[in-house]
Amino acid sequence: MKNNIVLIGMPGVGKSTVGVILAKILGYRFVDTDIVIQENENKLLKDIISEKGIDGFIGTENKVVKKLKADKSVIATGGSVVYGEEAMKHLCEIGTVIYLKLDYNKLKYRLGNIKNRGVVIRKGQKLSDLYSERCPLYEKYADIIIDENGKNIEKTVNNITQALNSIE
Helix, strand or coil, X not given: CCCEEEEECCCCCCHHHHHHHHHHHHCCEEEEHHHHHHHHHCCCHHHHHHHHHHHHHHHHHHHHHCCCCCCCEEEECCHHHHHCHHXXXXXXXXXXXXXXXXXXXXXXXXXXXXXXXXXXXXXXXXXXXXXXXXXXXXXXXXXXXXXXXXXXXXXXXXXXXXXXXHHC
C-alpha cells in the first residue's frame, strides 16, 4: 500500500528539514533512513563509509532500506539510496517518491564542506560529477519532481502538498 511519502535528492537539498515539516502538516510520522542505518549498524554514517568503503556502505544502505517498514510516514532518504535497486523498488512500492531538485550551483553553496556530512563520493570524484551521475537516477524513480530553486522551505512544502493533492 502506498501511504508513505518518500523524499529523494542530493545531500543538502533539505530532505530531512522539509520531511519533518511535511510530516507535521500531514499528521504522519517522520523517518530518516540515514538515522535508521546508523541505529542498525550502531555507527555514524561517516564511520560506516570509512570502515566498509563506498560500495560496502551502499550495500548496507540497500539492505537496511529494502526492509524498511513504514506506515503513514514521510521518509527522508540518503542521497545515495538511488544506487540500491532493491531499496528503490521497495520505496516505490510503499510510497509516492518525490525528487527535491536543486540547481548545481545552489547545491554547492548549501553543502559547503561535504566531508563532515557522510556524503558518498568516490576518491577523485568532484561534486559536479556526482550531481551529473545521480540526477538521472532521481528522475527515473520520481513520481513527482519539485523544483526548489528560488523557494524557501515553506514554499517547497506547499508545492509538495499541492502536487500530492493533484494526484489523489
